[in-house]
Amino acid sequence: MNASGAIIILNWNGADETLACLRSLAAQDLSDWQVIVVDNGSADDSVARVRSAFPAATLLATGQNLGYAGGNNVGIHHALGQGAAHLCILNNDVVLAAGALQAMLDVLVRHPDAGVVTPLVAQQGKPPLVWALGSRMEWRTGSVSRVAAGERIEAWQGRDEFAVEIASGAAMLVRRAVFEQIGLFDEAFFLYYEETDWCLRAQMAGHAIYAAPSAVAWHHVSAALGADSPVVDYYMLRNHLRLIDRHATGSGRARLWTRIVLRNLATIGAYTLKPPRVARRAHRNARLCALRDAFAGRWGKMGDDVEQCCQGVR
16 A cells, blocks of 8 residues: 555454454555554453554553544544544454455545545355445435345445445545544544434535445444443434434424434333333333433433433333
């Protein structure tokens, strides 16, 4: 590679996944690239293990959990200060296939209008399937859907890059100029939808986003929170409303807010009416708190009261 850059990996209590991600970088040409690991206030032995196994990597310890947005911003700010021309943001549960970084950089070279490139994010299985080739915003419903999700990887092999609306937060390569123009991730999201918001802002500023099927990143979905965690319910609902508030306009904003709120009130009602043995009280409480905080404009990391609700304390 002939351009300086930085690879930013965010870790939170995930030493095994982070070390696997770092090992996969050996299959990339990293000449003139800096590897940055941001530890987001881990309570495990992540810092010691990363320092021992990869002493050449720059390790930045935040001392507290700043969320996806805040933690990555620490790494981005450092990389920009070091003069990085390109920044590659990776989830710690991603393993890059050989040559993936070069393939993404090649797309930026071929497309001067491109500000962001996202790889084919794949999930293990028999057969291996596409997890995402970028995402699209469905403005009629306000939902975000992953492009080509569930399709076979071989169906995309050999295909050229194509424009998408949203890059995957699991893996993206970004030109320095994009961050300089539109800023970093919005830390008010804390967790979930921050990359969607950022990508929509990038496009509004004139930076195209491309998905590159020739670059493959294997995604091992992190179990740090768990897909069925009430914490996920809270951030996904609250931040979905923030996203709509920021990017929908006119009567469309009110329509989507109403749609999302009514749908979740129905879910909350269903959770409440279920018998105790199958009740999902913590999930119900998390969604109630999310609606309350969205209407009140309470963003960022959840408060102690919400954390208690997510633990089932009422």
